[in-house]
Amino acid sequence: MADILLDVTGLKIEATAYPPGEPPQDITIVEDVSFQVEKGKVLGLIGESGAGKSTIGLSAMAYGRGGVRITGGVININGRDIRVEGTGGLRKLRGAEVTYVAQSAAAAFNPAKRLMEQIVEATLAHGRHSRKEAESRAVELFGKLGLPEPETFGSRFPHQVSGGQLQRAMTALALCPEPDLVVFDEPTTALDVTTQIDVLAAIKEAIRDTGVAALYITHDLAVVAQVSDHIMVLRHGKMVEYGDTDQIINRPAMDYTQALVSVRSTDHEEKTPSPQPILTVEGVTARYKNAPADVLRNVNVEIHPGQTLAVVGESGSGKSTLARVITGLLPPSAGKTVFDGRTLPPSLPERTKEELRELQMIYQMADVAMNPRQTIRTIIGRPLEFYFGLRGAEKTRRIQELLDEIELGDGYIDRYPAELSGGQKQRVCIARALAAKPKLIICDEVTSALDPLVADGILKLLLDLQKREDVAYLFITHDLATVKAIADSIAVMFQGEVVRYGPKSQVLSPPFDDYTDLLLSSVPEMRLGWLEDVIENRKMESAGN
Amino acid sequence: MRNIPISALIGLFFTGLYFLGAIFAQLIAPYGVAEVVGDVWEPSSAKFWLGTDNIGRDLLSRMIFGGQTTIFIAASATLLSFTTGSILGFTAAVTGGWVDQALSRFIDLIISLPTLIFALVVLSVMPVTVFVLIVLMGLLDSTRVFRLARAVAVDINVMDYVEAARLRGEKTAWIIFREILPNALSPLVAEMGLRFIFMVLFVSTLSFLGLGIQPPAADWGGIVKENKDGIVYGIPAALVPAIAIATLAISVNLVADWILNRTTSLKGGRGG
Numbered sequence: 001m002a003d004i005l006l007d008v009t010g011l012k013i014e015a016t017a018y019p020p021g022e023p024p025q026d027i028t029i030v031e032d033v034s035f036q037v038e039k040g041k042v043l044g045l046i047g048e049s050g051a052g053k054s055t056i057g058l059s060a061m062a063y064g065r066g067g068v069r070i071t072g073g074v075i076n077i078n079g080r081d082i083r084v085e086g087t088g089g090l091r092k093l094r095g096a097e098v099t100y101v102a103q104s105a106a107a108a109f110n111p112a113k114r115l116m117e118q119i120v121e122a123t124l125a126h127g128r129h130s131r132k133e134a135e136s137r138a139v140e141l142f143g144k145l146g147l148p149e150p151e152t153f154g155s156r157f158p159h160q161v162s163g164g165q166l167q168r169a170m171t172a173l174a175l176c177p178e179p180d181l182v183v184f185d186e187p188t189t190a191l192d193v194t195t196q197i198d199v200l201a202a203i204k205e206a207i208r209d210t211g212v213a214a215l216y217i218t219h220d221l222a223v224v225a226q227v228s229d230h231i232m233v234l235r236h237g238k239m240v241e242y243g244d245t246d247q248i249i250n251r252p253a254m255d256y257t258q259a260l261v262s263v264r265s266t267d268h269e270e271k272t273p274s275p276q277p278i279l280t281v282e283g284v285t286a287r288y289k290n291a292p293a294d295v296l297r298n299v300n301v302e303i304h305p306g307q308t309l310a311v312v313g314e315s316g317s318g319k320s321t322l323a324r325v326i327t328g329l330l331p332p333s334a335g336k337t338v339f340d341g342r343t344l345p346p347s348l349p350e351r352t353k354e355e356l357r358e359l360q361m362i363y364q365m366a367d368v369a370m371n372p373r374q375t376i377r378t379i380i381g382r383p384l385e386f387y388f389g390l391r392g393a394e395k396t397r398r399i400q401e402l403l404d405e406i407e408l409g410d411g412y413i414d415r416y417p418a419e420l421s422g423g424q425k426q427r428v429c430i431a432r433a434l435a436a437k438p439k440l441i442i443c444d445e446v447t448s449a450l451d452p453l454v455a456d457g458i459l460k461l462l463l464d465l466q467k468r469e470d471v472a473y474l475f476i477t478h479d480l481a482t483v484k485a486i487a488d489s490i491a492v493m494f495q496g497e498v499v500r501y502g503p504k505s506q507v508l509s510p511p512f513d514d515y516t517d518l519l520l521s522s523v524p525e526m527r528l529g530w531l532e533d534v535i536e537n538r539k540m541e542s543a544g545n
Numbered sequence: 546m547r548n549i550p551i552s553a554l555i556g557l558f559f560t561g562l563y564f565l566g567a568i569f570a571q572l573i574a575p576y577g578v579a580e581v582v583g584d585v586w587e588p589s590s591a592k593f594w595l596g597t598d599n600i601g602r603d604l605l606s607r608m609i610f611g612g613q614t615t616i617f618i619a620a621s622a623t624l625l626s627f628t629t630g631s632i633l634g635f636t637a638a639v640t641g642g643w644v645d646q647a648l649s650r651f652i653d654l655i656i657s658l659p660t661l662i663f664a665l666v667v668l669s670v671m672p673v674t675v676f677v678l679i680v681l682m683g684l685l686d687s688t689r690v691f692r693l694a695r696a697v698a699v700d701i702n703v704m705d706y707v708e709a710a711r712l713r714g715e716k717t718a719w720i721i722f723r724e725i726l727p728n729a730l731s732p733l734v735a736e737m738g739l740r741f742i743f744m745v746l747f748v749s750t751l752s753f754l755g756l757g758i759q760p761p762a763a764d765w766g767g768i769v770k771e772n773k774d775g776i777v778y779g780i781p782a783a784l785v786p787a788i789a790i791a792t793l794a795i796s797v798n799l800v801a802d803w804i805l806n807r808t809t810s811l812k813g814g815r816g817g
Contacts, residue, residue, distance in 0.1 A: 327712055348711065356714040369705040373727035386713060432709075 005078065005180055005213045006037040006060060012072030013055055013064065013237075029055050029068065030237040035230075037181065042207060042214045044228030044245070046221055046260070048451035049422070052237040053217045057183045060215055061098045062090055078180065095122035099174035103186040105166040109158040115169050116154025123177040134176060141172040144209055145202040164195035168202050175210055182207075184216045188223060192314040193478060193522040200226060201535050219451060221260050222524035225249050226531040233257050249526060261526055263452045268463060270504045271488045276341075277302040278439055278472050279326070284335035286325050295321045296332070297496045302489075303440065306466060308473040310483040310504075312519065313493035319476045322493075323442045326474070327361060340439060357387045360433035364445035366425035370417040376403075376428055377413050383435040402431040405468075406461060423454035430461065434469065442474045447482055459485050480523045484508070492516050549803070556799025563612060563793050570613040574606040579761035586772075586780045598782055599771050608785060611763035616793075618679055618764075619744035625683030626744075627737060630690025635721045635729075637691075638698035649695070652688045660685050661750065668756045678757065682747055686740060693736055697729040731805055738801025742794040749790060765790055 013030035030052040037043045045053040059070055062082045075082050082093060099122070102108040110118060120134040129137065135154070142150035145168040158166060167187055174182045187203065188196040204227045207214055218224050224231060224245075231248040233240040233256065241254045252258045279302070286296040296318045303309045311319045324330040326337055328348035337344045339359065345351050363369035370379050380399045384390040390398055396413070403412055406427040417425055426446060433441050443462070447455035463486060465471065475486055483490060483504075490507040492500040494515045500507055512520065521534045549557070566573065576582050580602060587597040595604040637645040655663075664681055671677050698721075701707065707724050715724075749766025751757030758764040760771075765786035772782035 329708070329712075351714075353714050356712065361709065361712055363705045363709070365705060369709060371706045371724055371728065374723075383713060386715070436713075 003039040004036050004076075005039045006035075006215075007076040008036070008056075008059070008073065009034045010073040011056065011059060011070070011075065013052070013059060013068060014071045015064075015066075015068045028237060030059075032073075033232075033234070033237075033239050034073075035232055035239075035242060037213050037215065037230075039180070039213055040211045041230065042216055042228040044224035044231040045215060045217045045234060046219065046224050046231060047234035047240075048219055048453065050236070051234040053219075053234050054185050055237075056234070057185055057215050057217045058100075060181060060183055061094045061100065063094070092126070096126040096128060096177050097179055098181045098183065099177060099179045101167075101170050101174045101182060101184045101187050103189055105170045106158070106163060108170060109166065111158050114155055114157055115161070119154065119169065119173045119176055122173070126177060128177045137178075138172055138176050141175055141206065142169075144206050145169075145172055146198065147172075162195075164191055164199050167191065167199050171199075171203055171206060175206060175212065178210070179212060182212055182214045184214055186218050189218065189220070193480075193524075194314060194518055196223070196524075197522045197531070197534060201531055203227065204531065220524060221249070221263075221452075222526045222530075225526060225528060226524065233260065246528060249528065259453055263456050268485055268487070271304075271307050273302075273304045273307065273489070273503070276305070278305045278340055279303040279474070280338040281322070281326065282335050282338065284322070284325055284332045284337070286321060286330055286332040288321075288330070294333070295496050296325065298335070299493075299496075299498055301491050301498065301501060303472050303474055304488070305439065305472055306470040307488040308466070308475050308486050310475045310477060310487035310490045311493060312477060312480060312483055312490060314478060314519075316495075317493040318496040319478075319493055320444055321496075323361070323444055323474065323476060326442065327359065353387065357383075357436045358439045359442070360436050360438040360440070361442045361444065362426075362429050362433050362446050364448055366422065366429050366449070367417070369429050370425065370432075372417055375414050375416055379417070379428060380431050380435050383432060387436050398435075402435055405434065405465065406431045421454075422450055423457060426450065426458055427461065430458075430465070434465065434471075437469075438471060440472045440474065442476070444476045445478070446475075448477070448479065455482070462486065480520060492519065552799050553803035556796040556803065559792055559796035560800055563789075563796075564616065566609055567613040567616040570609045574609040576603040576606040578602075578607060578610040578763050580606075586775055586778075586782060595785055596780075596782060598768070599775065604768075604782055604785060607763040607768055608765075608789060611765045611768050611786065612789065614675075614758055614762060614764040615745055615748060615766070618675060618682070618748050618758075619741055621679045622682035622686065622744045622748075623737060623741045625679060626686035626690050626740065627733070629684065630687035631694040631726075631729075631733060632721075633687070634691040634694025634696075635698045635725055636717070638695050638702050639717055639720055639725070645695075648691075652691050655685070655688050656692075660747075664747075664751065665754070665756060668751070673756060673759060675758075678748065678751070682744060686744065686747075690733075690736065690740065694729065694733065697732055698725050701725045701728050735801050735805040738797050738804075742797055745790060745793060749786075 011030055011033045012028065014026050014028050016024050017027050018024050033056060035043060045056060047053045055065070055068060058065060059075060062070065062075060062085065064070055070083060077093065077097065082090065085093065109115070116135060116138060119138050120131065123129050123134040124131060138154055139150050142153045147153050147165055147168055161169065171187070184203065188199050191199060200223065207227070216224055216228050228245055230242070230244050232242045233248065233254070235256055241248065241252065241257045248257060249261060252261050281299055281301045284296055284299045285294055287294045299322060301309060311322060313319050321330065325332050328344070328346065328351055331346035339355065344355060377399060380402055381395050384395050384398055399413060403409060408424060408427055417428070420428065447458050450458060459482065462473065466473065477483060487504045489503050490501070491498045492507065492515065500513055500516050507516070508520070518538055521538050524530065581600060582603050583593060583597040583601045585597065585599060585601050587593055589596045593603050593605065595608065598604050598607060633648060637648045664685060667681055702725065707720060710720055710724050748757055748764065749769070752764050752766030753770045755770070758767050760767065768786040769783050772780070775782050
């Protein structure tokens with residue numbers, strides 16, 4: 001084996017939980033995890049939320065977030081055990097030998113200071129370089145990371161650069177002190193796909209050029225496959241599989257890894273459109289109050305009964321605004337929506353109960369889409385009571401029926417949302433929408449906040465329900481893999497306009513317009529070398545936000 | 546309910562003691578409220594536990610009856626201020642637009658006037674009765690509650706579950722009472738303890754200035770006023786109601802703290 005930089009053996013991490021009304025109890029977050037990182041190599045840590053990947057990443061700096069304690073094992077960096085280091089020793093280590101790139105760059109930068117000031121701060125504090133050297137190194141890194149005007153980029157404030165640029169600036173911050181190891185904690189998760197690919201390429205190049213070793217934490221196996229040499233799959237704080245990238249992606253040994261690898265492969269047979277659409281959006285143009293420009297420009301789409309229209313685009317493309325126009329939350333300035341043959345009144349208060357009932361909505365964040373002080377019984381029961389006047393035993397029977405439909409079963413009816421997992425919460429939201437017996441459900445990024453396997457389950461459930469209940473979906477997403485799995489027709493949106501629209505087979509086959517090509521090619525694929533292929537072959541630069 | 550912290554237990558004990566004393570004043574007070582039973586400023590004895598006041602009435606009896614008046618007025622005014630303040634605050638937040646603007650600016654106007662001066666002016670032209678006191682104090686204080694309730698409700702109003710209720714076609718009343726109120730309760734309850742104490746202080750201040758409870762009826766502020774001259778002669782009668790006000794304030798706040806802690810760590814609460 002070559003030079004070992006980081007050597008972790010038998011890592012155990014605990015925290016104390018304070019359940020209400022019960023005595024505090026210790027819980028184990030990470031147990032018996034061992035791995036090594038060689039100099040200049042990248043180890044990918046992958047797992048769903050709660051798998052302990054960030055906790056392990058931070059342990060490379062002997063740091064525990066909010067009451068988290070490292071209680072067992074040995075963490076060796078450059079041959080010395082950092083668990084026995086005192087505060088002074090750790091201070092020398094953190095920000096110099098080991099640095100950290102956080103998920104949300106926007107939250108990690110101080111908005112009141114210029115970028116350069118913050119980027120050289122750690123380098124100067126540790127006395128790694130003089131200010132002049134540090135600044136010239138930062139400029140060099142800006143150039144490597146593909147940031148515009150490297151010479152003057154550092155004099156900007158964080159709010160003056162885009163999200164993707166800020167994420168790259170943080171990578172420069174982490175690389176500036178010439179560390180031996182960088183911990184990347186989901187650096188691209190909060191970015192759009194087309195931006196993600198640029199940042200990913202920049203990070204990969206910077207890692208290669210500077211010869212730094214890295215821990216790359218993410219929940220997206222396709223992303224980690226592009227940058228890492230080795231991958232460790234984690235679940236519930238335990239190691240599932242550990243091997244080189246080629247083996248994990250192409251020959252996964254464990255069931256869980258196989259499930260992760262095949263997660264994006266769901267496919268869905270396209271249905272032929274019926275003659276009478278359930279919803280027609282005709283020439284809709286809309287803008288928010290006091291906004292200088294239109295958010296939607298002349299949008300025309302149709303949804304057919306029992307089918308799915310997927311609306312795809314990056315953040316800011318107007319997808320969610322379209323949903324707001326259809327639901328009546330934002331009356332359009334021109335155009336109209338025709339639902340089941342009738343023109344819908346443009347604003348919410350003018351619509352009848354029946355019109356409201358037939359059009360339901362499911363949100364991205366199931367957490368805030370349910371009142372935390374209501375039980376599942378109230379959450380699902382209220383639409384039943386409100387639209388159909390169901391009461392008492394009949395209502396309870398129907399709630400249970402709906403719970404069975406979303407595969408939750410007994411014992412959930414009197415729980416609060418906080419007592420459910422992320423996937424279960426989203427299922428309850430689906431049941432609430434179904435309770436109204438709608439003809440159309442608007443799904444606004446319903447799987448984006450979920451772990452891949454859980455998201456897969458939700459998609460399968462939605463398809464199942466569509467078959468049984470004959471409900472149509474307007475499915476808003478930025479994730480093209482999801483689109484392939486669920487859509488019958490697709491509308492691609494770019495800067496408030498529909499740039500490509502038609503049946504799935506047609507939209508997803510060449511010739512592509514430039515934007516659709518960019519969008520399609522930016523979806524990470526589960527194969528090695530994908531990143532390089534894409535960067536070389538694409539026709540259009542991403543907007544760089 | 547299993548582990549009540551010791552601070553909350555102390556708070557509960559004293560709050561309970563004062564409230565019980567107030568409720569059963571007529572049964573437990575050894576003498577009548579205006580009954581002259583001894584000499585002026587007699588020291589405490591087996592007959593008069595706390596001594597007598599400036600004209601020879603039993604101080605303990607006056608404290609008990611005074612507590613009844615003070616706590617009744619403060620509690621009623623708090624209730625009034627919370628009902629008006631939070632309903633108006635929630636309405637402003639949920640309705641938005643000019644309703645919100647008009648209400649908020651009007652409240653700002655009232656808040657900009659010093660409360661005590663405002664109250665003194667009103668009380669100098671109105672008959673000073675318990676009812677007028679309660680309404681005046683309740684309405685003046687509801688401006689503070691309005692600001693808190695509106696701020697909390699504006700936050701909750703943009704949550705997806707409120708939007709979901711709107712899309713369902715729910716009326717404003719459902720949105721206020723079923724979606725927003727349960728989620729706004731913990732900050733409001735915590736504030737309630739604090740406001741109750743301000744009410745006690747407020748009514749005591751008014752009585753001390755002679756515009757609150759009128760003699761011979763007793764209240765804590767009034768007892769301080771009647772006995773304040775004794776302080777120069779080393780007679781502690783004026784300190785007794787002062788101590789009562791202080792301990793009530795502390796114990797009610799201990800209870801409010803505990804309630805706040807409990808409700809925020811409830812299932813679905815905001816973590817505690």
